[in-house]
Amino acid sequence: HRFxxxxxxxxxxxxxxxxxxxxxxxxxxxxxxxxRPLLMPEQYKKEQSINRAGIVQEDIQPGGLKVWSDPFGRK
Incomplete structure (x- = not known):
């Protein structure tokens, strides 16, 4: 039994x-x-602003779709 x-x-x-x-x-x-992005939102906002510098949304956004928004912004 013990075994x-x-x-x-x-x-x-x-x-x-x-x-x-x-x-x-x-x-x-x-x-x-x-x-990590939830814990350090300021760092990721800074990285996104650097990554998206020089991008004109209207040039790459297909017509009729919602324009990019801040993923860290509160709704």
């Missing part, structure tokens, strides 16, 4: 380890994509 409990606990530990590792990898991938 079975050890085998079940080993399987549970392995499953939790694999699941925890998967969650950690997904979290590490989403941090720079989603969470």
């Amino acid at each position: 079975r409990v050890g085998v079940v606990m080993a399987g549970l530990s392995r499953t939790l380890g694999i699941f925890g590792g998967f969650v950690a990898v997904v979290g590490a991938a989403f941090y720079p994509i989603y969470f």
